Amino acid sequence: MGSTLTEDQRLQVEELLKAGESDLGIQRRTGVARSTVARYRKTLGLPGYRTTPDSPACRHGHAFPQNLGRNDKGHLICVACRRAHWRQAAARSYVPAQPDEVAVDRAAAGDPPERLTPRERQAAIVRLDRWDLSAAVIAERVRCTPRTVHRRRAAA
Numbered sequence: 571m572g573s574t575l576t577e578d579q580r581l582q583v584e585e586l587l588k589a590g591e592s593d594l595g596i597q598r599r600t601g602v603a604r605s606t607v608a609r610y611r612k613t614l615g616l617p618g619y620r621t622t623p624d625s626p627a628c629r630h631g632h633a634f635p636q637n638l639g640r641n642d643k644g645h646l647i648c649v650a651c652r653r654a655h656w657r658q659a660a661a662r663s664y665v666p667a668q669p670d671e672v673a674v675d676r677a678a679a680g681d682p683p684e685r686l687t688p689r690e691r692q693a694a695i696v697r698l699d700r701w702d703l704s705a706a707v708i709a710e711r712v713r714c715t716p717r718t719v720h721r722r723r724a725a726a
């Protein structure tokens with residue numbers, strides 16, 4: 571099996587290998603077969619992309635064995651990297667909770683629902699505050715303590 575890589579391809583593959591790219595990632599970026607990339611990795615003496623128990627650290631520098639774990643397929647993985655990945659995914663899909671407008675309307679009208687979230691209660695207090703009502707009256711309507719109303723006013 572003679573290597574048919576051009577000099578440019580070979581340099582590109584070596585550069586990506588040294589940068590810590592996976593064999594599959596290099597195949598996708600350069601079109602060079604994964605098996606060929608693996609052969610170059612071996613020639614360069616670089617460790618495999620997959621983590622082994624005797625690696626001193628993951629390729630992002632998290633120390634082993636403290637961060638060594640297994641995924642549900644049984645493959646060795648870096649738990650610090652997995653945590654970072656989950657955190658990123660959670661940050662991407664985060665949507666702040668929106669107050670239920672109907673609940674706020676009801677609370678402002680003096681008929682608060684059974685359960686009012688703190689956010690909804692605050693919104694109702696802010697709305698009633700615009701009508702210059704006393705803290706005691708607002709507290710009565712929203713069904714909270716006057717102290718909550720005072721605290722809301724102090725925070726505004």
Ligand SMILES: [Zn+2]
Binds near residue numbers: 630632652
């Ligand atoms: Zn890691």
